[in-house]
Amino acid sequence: MFGRTKTNWVAMIFLSIGSLCILFPIYMAIMVSLKNPQELAQSVLGFPTQIHWGNFQQAMAVTHYFHTFLNSLFITFFAVVLTVLTHSMVAYAIARNMQKRFFRYLYNYFFAAMFVPFPILMLPLVRQMSHLGLADRVGLIILYIIYGISQNVFLYVGYLKSVPLELEEAALVDGANRWRIFWSVVFPLMAPMNATVAILTGLWAWNDFLLPLVMLSNPNQYTLPLVQYAFQSQYSTNYSLAFASYLLALLPMVIVYIFCQKWIVNNVTKGAIK
Amino acid sequence: MKSLRNSFAFILMTVPMALLFFYFHTWPALHGIFLSFTDWNGFGPYHFIGLQNYMDLLHDKQIRHAYVFTFEFAIVTTILVNIVSLLIALALNAKIKLSRTFRAVFFLPYVLSTLIVSFIFNYLFSNLIPNIAQALHLPALAQNILGTQWAWVGIVIVSVWQGASFNTLLYLAGLQTIPEDVYEASNIDGASAWVTFWRITFPLIMPFFTINMVLAAKSYLQVFDQVVGMTNGGPGTATQSNTFVIYTNGFGGGELAYQSANAVVFLIILVCVALIQVRLTRGREVQF
Numbered sequence: 342m343f344g345r346t347k348t349n350w351v352a353m354i355f356l357s358i359g360s361l362c363i364l365f366p367i368y369m370a371i372m373v374s375l376k377n378p379q380e381l382a383q384s385v386l387g388f389p390t391q392i393h394w395g396n397f398q399q400a401m402a403v404t405h406y407f408h409t410f411l412n413s414l415f416i417t418f419f420a421v422v423l424t425v426l427t428h429s430m431v432a433y434a435i436a437r438n439m440q441k442r443f444f445r446y447l448y449n450y451f452f453a454a455m456f457v458p459f460p461i462l463m464l465p466l467v468r469q470m471s472h473l474g475l476a477d478r479v480g481l482i483i484l485y486i487i488y489g490i491s492q493n494v495f496l497y498v499g500y501l502k503s504v505p506l507e508l509e510e511a512a513l514v515d516g517a518n519r520w521r522i523f524w525s526v527v528f529p530l531m532a533p534m535n536a537t538v539a540i541l542t543g544l545w546a547w548n549d550f551l552l553p554l555v556m557l558s559n560p561n562q563y564t565l566p567l568v569q570y571a572f573q574s575q576y577s578t579n580y581s582l583a584f585a586s587y588l589l590a591l592l593p594m595v596i597v598y599i600f601c602q603k604w605i606v607n608n609v610t611k612g613a614i615k
Numbered sequence: 616m617k618s619l620r621n622s623f624a625f626i627l628m629t630v631p632m633a634l635l636f637f638y639f640h641t642w643p644a645l646h647g648i649f650l651s652f653t654d655w656n657g658f659g660p661y662h663f664i665g666l667q668n669y670m671d672l673l674h675d676k677q678i679r680h681a682y683v684f685t686f687e688f689a690i691v692t693t694i695l696v697n698i699v700s701l702l703i704a705l706a707l708n709a710k711i712k713l714s715r716t717f718r719a720v721f722f723l724p725y726v727l728s729t730l731i732v733s734f735i736f737n738y739l740f741s742n743l744i745p746n747i748a749q750a751l752h753l754p755a756l757a758q759n760i761l762g763t764q765w766a767w768v769g770i771v772i773v774s775v776w777q778g779a780s781f782n783t784l785l786y787l788a789g790l791q792t793i794p795e796d797v798y799e800a801s802n803i804d805g806a807s808a809w810v811t812f813w814r815i816t817f818p819l820i821m822p823f824f825t826i827n828m829v830l831a832a833k834s835y836l837q838v839f840d841q842v843v844g845m846t847n848g849g850p851g852t853a854t855q856s857n858t859f860v861i862y863t864n865g866f867g868g869g870e871l872a873y874q875s876a877n878a879v880v881f882l883i884i885l886v887c888v889a890l891i892q893v894r895l896t897r898g899r900e901v902q903f
Contacts, residue, residue: 519624
């Protein structure tokens with residue numbers, strides 16, 4: 342539809358308008374967050390005559406920003422690390438035993454679970470987790486690891502089909518056992534897919550709202566998105582304070598994105614086209 | 616002996632995880648299905664009431680409305696997201712300047728929290744647009760649409776704004792698998808851009824279209840964050856999605872068993888939708 346020989350100005354204009362649509366709400370959020378209520382009442386989109394960094398300080402104090410940030414980081418970090426370590430191992434065992442009925446069934450079991458919507462397990466799950474004393478950050482990490490299996494095993498098994506068997510067989514002949522083979526031969530070979538799984542899991546755990554909402558009963562353990570929800574009433578009509586807090590919550594991921602944009606996009610694409 | 620130790624290692628690698636998966640995923644799901652045949656409200660004793668919850672669902676106006684809203688929203692959003700992201704992907708794949716910058720901008724929403732993005736759009740609809748409309752004397756836009764019958768449009772807009780990024784990524788990956796000479800051949804044959812797209816480009820990226828439709832439909836049928844951030848289900852119950860109803864009434868309204876029945880119906884519908892989608896789009900995929 343768009344020509345391919347010389348620079349396509351129709352595409353350029355379309356993309357410029359699209360970029361403005363993407364950037365406009367972010368621009369608005371920054372402008373709102375830097376004003377005091379009087380100035381905001383006069384103009385939402387104009388530059389502030391005086392920049393009110395105090396909104397950010399106040400937002401940090403209200404939401405216990407560093408504490409909340411560490412909660413999110415703790416949950417995301419362990420969810421990502423444990424997901425990559427365990428799912429790659431499960432997928433390896435499945436991929437190398439597809440001819441055996443048990444492993445084939447297991448693969449289909451994980452795959453079928455992808456179609457089960459979360460609402461059906463949500464209500465009993467919360468009771469189950471509080472009975473176990475796991476209605477907290479640790480329980481949340483466990484659930485991210487468990488609920489990611491379907492998608493990640495699918496991705497890993499697809500990737501392992503292209504990993505040659507020769508290296509493993511050579512190691513086997515040398516007398517290495519399966520565990521050694523996995524950790525020292527196969528796991529490093531899966532590095533590209535490990536990166537994809539880590540990014541997908543990280544984005545999910547970091548930005549998720551529904552699971553922390555139903556699982557975390559102690560406000561001390563709230564994550565960054567959840568704390569924005571919990572503090573809606575405290576912001577009341579002080580939009581500048583609310584927006585400073587929103588931006589602070591979005592900031593860590595935006596910084597990661599700015600520095601690792603190409604890496605993130607490439608790896609997500611790789612996962613998507615498997 | 617060695618092969619025995621081998622298979623033992625493979626068993627150890629999978630069985631603990633499979634058991635955990637059963638315990639934290641399948642068990643609560645089965646428990647939910649079991650509860651749907653009872654009258655349990657979360658406390659005390661309960662009785663089996665057979666299909667009573669399912670019969671009640673048929674006459675429940677709130678739930679019927681939630682299904683209608685969820686489906687209308689999911690259909691409109693899935694279609695819009697796919698059109699918008701296909702257009703962006705086609706433009707990004709054309710010969711353009713600043714292509715890296717454009718890509719960085721269009722994928723940015725993918726890494727942002729849906730809930731917080733919805734809060735930001737909430738302000739945009741409830742304050743900014745009415746203010747501008749008043750200044751420009753446009754009475755039609757001078758009120759907050761999130762408080763009117765058009766609230767769902769706001770939720771669609773925020774979902775497209777954010778959701779288009781991931782689908783664009785997929786379509787772009789699909790477009791890049793098409794070799795340049797396919798286009799050249801089409802050019803030599805004198806086909807117009809329109810014909811080239813429908814006869815060549817689109818059939819070749821059909822697998823990506825299938826994935827995008829299935830994934831988008833699945834996530835938008837379970838819409839929750841956007842509803843909470845934009846309208847909290849309002850005005851009244853106008854924008855309550857089914858997930859929102861199950862969450863709100865199941866936890867807060869003492870309807871644990873009843874909403875479990877609702878969730879079972881939801882499960883069956885989602886599986887049917889996925890099967891129909893795959894059936895409809897499979898067989899129309901073309902290889903080169």
